[in-house]
Amino acid sequence: MLKTISKIAVCGALALGTVVSAANAADNYKLGLVTFLSGGAAGPFGVPAKNGADMIIDAINAGTLPAPYNKVGMNGVKIDPVYVDEAGGATKQVSEYRNLVERQGVNAVVGYISSGDCLAVPGVAEEMKKVTVLFDCGTPRVFEEADYKYVFRTASTTTMDSVAAVRYISEKVKGLKSVSGINQNYSFGQDSWNDFSKSLEQLNAGVTVSTTQFPKIYAGQYGAEVSALMVNPSEVIHSSFWGGDMEAFLLQGSARGLFDDQQVLLTCGETALYKFTDNFPEGTIVGGRGPNGIFAPKSDFNDWFQKEFKARFGTEPTYPVYHMVQAILGLKLATEKAAAAEGEIPTDEAVASAFEYLEYDTPAGKVVMANGNGHQAIQEMVFGQVSKVDGELVMKEVVRYPASCVNPPNGVKAEDWIASGFEGAVCN
Numbered sequence: 001m002l003k004t005i006s007k008i009a010v011c012g013a014l015a016l017g018t019v020v021s022a023a024n025a026a027d028n029y030k031l032g033l034v035t036f037l038s039g040g041a042a043g044p045f046g047v048p049a050k051n052g053a054d055m056i057i058d059a060i061n062a063g064t065l066p067a068p069y070n071k072v073g074m075n076g077v078k079i080d081p082v083y084v085d086e087a088g089g090a091t092k093q094v095s096e097y098r099n100l101v102e103r104q105g106v107n108a109v110v111g112y113i114s115s116g117d118c119l120a121v122p123g124v125a126e127e128m129k130k131v132t133v134l135f136d137c138g139t140p141r142v143f144e145e146a147d148y149k150y151v152f153r154t155a156s157t158t159t160m161d162s163v164a165a166v167r168y169i170s171e172k173v174k175g176l177k178s179v180s181g182i183n184q185n186y187s188f189g190q191d192s193w194n195d196f197s198k199s200l201e202q203l204n205a206g207v208t209v210s211t212t213q214f215p216k217i218y219a220g221q222y223g224a225e226v227s228a229l230m231v232n233p234s235e236v237i238h239s240s241f242w243g244g245d246m247e248a249f250l251l252q253g254s255a256r257g258l259f260d261d262q263q264v265l266l267t268c269g270e271t272a273l274y275k276f277t278d279n280f281p282e283g284t285i286v287g288g289r290g291p292n293g294i295f296a297p298k299s300d301f302n303d304w305f306q307k308e309f310k311a312r313f314g315t316e317p318t319y320p321v322y323h324m325v326q327a328i329l330g331l332k333l334a335t336e337k338a339a340a341a342e343g344e345i346p347t348d349e350a351v352a353s354a355f356e357y358l359e360y361d362t363p364a365g366k367v368v369m370a371n372g373n374g375h376q377a378i379q380e381m382v383f384g385q386v387s388k389v390d391g392e393l394v395m396k397e398v399v400r401y402p403a404s405c406v407n408p409p410n411g412v413k414a415e416d417w418i419a420s421g422f423e424g425a426v427c428n
Helices: 002-024 042-062 090-102 115-128 159-172 187-203 223-231 243-255 300-313 319-338 348-355 414-419
Strands: 029-035 079-085 108-111 132-134 151-153 178-182 208-213 236-239 263-266 285-287 359-362 365-371 376-378 381-389 392-401
Touching (some): 029 042, 042 243, 042 319, 079 090, 108 115, 132 319, 151 376, 159 263, 159 381, 159 392, 159 414, 178 187, 208 223, 223 243, 243 263, 319 348, 319 365
Parallel strands (some): 029 108, 132 151, 178 208, 178 236, 236 263, 263 285
Antiparallel strands (some): 365 376, 381 392
């Protein structure tokens, strides 16, 4: 009986040793990647983001990126991506997240375009103590309403879009007296307009709002809204439309002459610049949710990135691609910063600690994890105006706003910062 128990104990110890060894010296690094692969957000956002993930993971696994990203895989362990379709809503995504962690056994999760999903998933990530990187969603509420240990976001919030947009039109549109808005009737559209209009009150109090339109997301037809914008004209029309809605609005507005005397400002316009070039009215003001795509700063890293992406996928990388890539690069650096030895995968606790307040270079320039107690990135914001020279797209009147100019300080809510008149902003 004692011999049997001893044998069982030895076998158990050996089994435990095998588990511990496998955890520290893994054969592969399973990375959960969540992005829209179907539905209205797939074409302009989800699929390009997946393409960016595929490309950068292949380069990481081959060890062909520049330093400090040149170590193969995640600290010497090659990445095995596990993709999940983000379509289906927040309840479904919480279930999918649990499946990634409990059944798929992923080492970390990178994902989420929808602000609703970004608000639903972090609580579960904390419960499961799994490092999770939000790569694209823009709502500032994630780290304003809660504190997290294991959750990070490596792109800035949409607050920078609205603040920079108002700074831009205040500088570039001479004699600005009125604006109007058309934004989708859900949280992203409503929050974008709210931040924009409140920022306008602070920076240009004499400007009036001619009309505000909130059509249903994916409506596709905007006849009534175009009519309202024409009956109540303004110098600038603000819109956070994206994807097919943005393209439909441009086509329908142009056909009726909406943009003949009113300049349109598209905070998310960068995603359609390349495939929809001929349909952008001359002088359209465009943003790219940070220094992405055509606004990315000149560097060898970005030159390689743009060339490689276009060669592989036949089009230029847009901001969802940049956002996905900088999330994966941040996770890689934090993992290797936390690792004790080559070929080991550190604990989630160690990676989370290493990720806090991380600063690192990407194809879109520097990412600084400055807000949300080191869990929320800030970046500069860029706006410019569409023009065509000899049939080629160029951006004129480009202005770059430092991160400290368009993001609230750490610990300050966006709405409070705007209401304070942007207290502490540094724009030089």
